[in-house]
Amino acid sequence: MDLGISGADFIRGMALLGAGIAMGVGAIGPGIGEGFAAGKACEGIARNPEEAGLLTRTMLVGQAVSESTGIYSLVVALLLMFVVK
Amino acid sequence: MEHPVLFLPMLLKKLGLPVVLSADEAHTFLQKLLLPHVIYAWLLMLVFILIGWKVGKKIEVVPAKGQNFFETVLGGIEDFMIGIVGEEGRFIFPLIATLGIFILCSNYMGMIPGFYAPTSNLNTTLACAIIVVAYSELVGIKFHGIKYIKHFTGPVLWLAPLMFPIEVIGHLARVMSLSIRLFGNIFGEELVLAILFFLAGMYLAPLPMMVLGLFTGFIQAFIFCVLSMMYFAGAIEEAH
Numbered sequence: 001m002d003l004g005i006s007g008a009d010f011i012r013g014m015a016l017l018g019a020g021i022a023m024g025v026g027a028i029g030p031g032i033g034e035g036f037a038a039g040k041a042c043e044g045i046a047r048n049p050e051e052a053g054l055l056t057r058t059m060l061v062g063q064a065v066s067e068s069t070g071i072y073s074l075v076v077a078l079l080l081m082f083v084v085k
Numbered sequence: 086m087e088h089p090v091l092f093l094p095m096l097l098k099k100l101g102l103p104v105v106l107s108a109d110e111a112h113t114f115l116q117k118l119l120l121p122h123v124i125y126a127w128l129l130m131l132v133f134i135l136i137g138w139k140v141g142k143k144i145e146v147v148p149a150k151g152q153n154f155f156e157t158v159l160g161g162i163e164d165f166m167i168g169i170v171g172e173e174g175r176f177i178f179p180l181i182a183t184l185g186i187f188i189l190c191s192n193y194m195g196m197i198p199g200f201y202a203p204t205s206n207l208n209t210t211l212a213c214a215i216i217v218v219a220y221s222e223l224v225g226i227k228f229h230g231i232k233y234i235k236h237f238t239g240p241v242l243w244l245a246p247l248m249f250p251i252e253v254i255g256h257l258a259r260v261m262s263l264s265i266r267l268f269g270n271i272f273g274e275e276l277v278l279a280i281l282f283f284l285a286g287m288y289l290a291p292l293p294m295m296v297l298g299l300f301t302g303f304i305q306a307f308i309f310c311v312l313s314m315m316y317f318a319g320a321i322e323e324a325h
Contacts (some may be wrong), residue, residue: 064308068262071269078272 011084019080026073033066092199093124122206129191129203162310169314170321177317180220184213185310188267192302195275196295205272207264214263217313222256225320236320263312270305274298 005013041059045052091106097119098104104119111117140155148156162182167175188204195202203209225233237256239248278298281291 060304061308061311064266064304065312068266068269071266071273074273075265075269078276 008085015080015084019077022073022080023077026070026076030067030070034063037062037066090199091121091201093128094119094121097124121201122203122209125194125201126191126203126209129187129194133187133190166310166314169311170318174314174317174321177220177224177314180217181310181313181317184217184313185306188213188309189303189306192271192306193299195271196298196302202271202275204267205275207268210264210267211260213267213309214260217263217316218256218260221313221316221320224317228321229323233320259316263309267305267309270301274301 037059041055044055048055094104094106102119103113103116104124105111105116106121108117108120111120117123140151144152159182162185163175163178166178166181170177191203191209193202194200195205225236229235237249237252238245239252274294274297277294278291281294284290
């Protein structure tokens with residue numbers, strides 16, 4: 001069966017598909033991790049409200065570090081979308 | 086990708102300078118100096134130098150309005166930094182504060198229509214990250230001399246051949262993680278803004294994302310500073 005798709009079109013389509021998968025799957029890990037960190041920080045603040053500032057700061061640092069895997073998948077998705085021709 | 090309307094490159098083009106908008110088209114050195122992210126970094130530098138000159142010119146013992154503001158901001162950053170790095174690391178305060186204020190202002194610059202965030206280009210963030218990591222290694226060598234190699238060899242001597250490559254790669258990966266985190270956050274946010282503007286700009290769809298962007302911009306500048314402080318603190322402390 002000939003669908004009339006040339007090699008370049010195939011590569012382009014697969015790159016876009018890969019970008020979608022990379023972003024979608026790559027967002028799972030940071031989402032779970034950051035939610036977990038925020039939940040634990042909430043528990044900590046409920047237990048010890050005077051330390052709220054320190055807990056929030058630590059939570060934000062940890063979240064930003066765990067977010068970086070999601071950002072890497074974003075960069076890979078952008079490469080697939082704009083660099084792969 | 087579609088290029089947004091940028092005021093300063095348009096202005097410089099009107100003045101007859103060879104301005105191009107993407108790195109692929111830049112061939113001569115002058116063209117590379119006049120890429121959008123470089124132009125806006127120049128602008129930011131100019132603003133900072135003017136502000137610093139203006140504020141530093143008339144320092145008083147009893148601070149007036151403007152000096153009060155800057156003393157609060159810089160004093161806050163310094164106290165926070167000393168809490169992480171320790172008293173002996175006070176000399177890196179100028180670098181950390183400069184990087185923090187530069188990154189914060191350049192993150193926010195992308196919010197203004199017609200302006201471009203210098204940090205949404207990998208080259209700017211890579212420059213900042215290389216400076217921080219290279220300087221932290223130099224500080225380690227300055228504080229410990231040849232014993233700085235103990236930071237790389239791990240806790241047990243016979244594990245050293247295994248630990249050394251891992252630690253070297255880990256130190257080099259700091260450059261990548263620092264630069265790509267900042268770049269990806271800011272560029273991704275600008276991309277989302279552009280897409281939302283393209284889809285439903287008439288109904289003010291990008292506005293909620295812009296509020297989120299104000300938050301992200303601050304957090305990313307903060308994270309960059311905190312991680313650099315931690316690298317410096319790791320270089321200053323004794324190996325264990």
